[in-house]
Amino acid sequence: MAATALEGRSPAFIYRHTVLVRITHWINVVCITFLLMSGLQIFNAHPALYVGQKSDFDHPVLAMTARNTPDGPVGETTILGHSFDTSGILGMSYYDGVPRARGFPSWITVPSYQDLATGRRWHFFFAWLFFINGAVYLAASLATRHIWRDLVPSWSQIRAIGPTIWHHLKLKFPHEREYNVLQKLTYLTMVAGVLPLVVLTGLTMSPGVNAIVPWLVEVFGGRQTARTIHFICATLIVLFILVHVLLVLVSGVWNNLRSMVTGRYRVDVAGGDHG
């Protein structure tokens, strides 16, 4: 977000995102889409999560199961001992009209049919791409101070967090040069927190990596805990995407998307001198 006004153009437009941020952002969107869909395929091979080093099969923290009842098959999701009927979506869903015992339904997994080997092929291919892309983004963003300048909120922004939340609730979005404090905090949480964490917990599940860096699995409290944290990270990423895309849509979809493709962003106050 090098905030240099484009010379010779309408002063209401600024150059908001560097080419590096734009390219890595869209590669990241592709990677995360496939990682999520193939991850859910992998999850379906054993749709249960545990804590610790080993699986306590009788006490999963989360499990998706199917069972037959006099009224037909039902799908059940159990979280920390509480069961919910999730027929049709989780535990049991329909594939070509036939009820199947499956963690997540076929329309959200790649491939659509049950195939762990192929799911792993997709996952590890895009894991590499995601890792390289993320490393390029982080290295460049640290070098150019993008993270400090554009993602770490200033004190004045943090003090004004109340009014910013109020603006969001009223769906009023001032178009300014800088990200607002809520944007900064969520983006920072993603790029410096959740996304590195999903890579680290992914690597922790590898017995090879365990032999290379034995302390990593201890940090996460065991391989099965790492798998559970990996899943929680994936869930947080999905929640982020829902809110992120919703806000992109309601806060001026054209302006936002243009800025994330070409870099050009229309601000409310021409040449406004913020922070």
Next chain:
Amino acid sequence: MAEMLSRRRFLLGTTSAAAALALSGCDILDDASQGNFRNVLASAEELTRATQRFFLSPTSMAKEFTEADIGKNFRANGSTSPDDPEYLRLAANGFADWKLKVGGLVETPLELSLADLRAMPSRTQITRHDCVEGWSCIGKWTGVQLALVLDEAKLKPEAKYILFTCADELEKTLDGSGRYYESHGLEDAFHPQTILAYEMNGAPLPIPHGAPVRLRVERQLGYKQPKYIMRIDAVDSLEKFGSGNGGFWEDRGYEWYAGI
């Protein structure tokens, strides 16, 4: 006005594109899973193997646990009771007649009984078993290091892989192509924690876990640790066996290097 129109057209365009994508998306991805694109995806496996090999030294060890960590119900996966008549005959008298054949590209082919294996120096290790499906169990294994057996047989210089032939048929086929087999490179075959285990949790290896002898390779996933081993061969290429991918599961699409 112009902006209104373009916005409406944009929304219309994106919604119908999204709908079309959702409908055909599954088919496209399913096709891509099978066709040439699969080879593109598979290229990541080579990168993973090379990277892990670069960082792993021959002596990097898998973590060893304590007695207190051993789990109560260690899951038995894959075959749990082979029905091969020859195997059933051997099992009927406690594998007293079982002989492990070691051959292929070796100077001295061997035939080792369970008593022979037990007479060799043993190694005991409490390790975590990670299944490709995602679960883990912890168990205690006692056996003889594969390196000792291979040293006794003396590999010829051409030997590149160690191939394990098992007694169980995991998939019933007319041509026998469903018989379990596996293979390892020499780095893993000679690793100190790679053992031919004949005991589990202090008792003779039970049939569901691969009696009389199974392999433990602690830095890879469960399917790389064949049970019911009948033969061990040193080979220079994996092409001639099964469909040529180096193992039962590899022939069904799984990675040969299962370090993740």
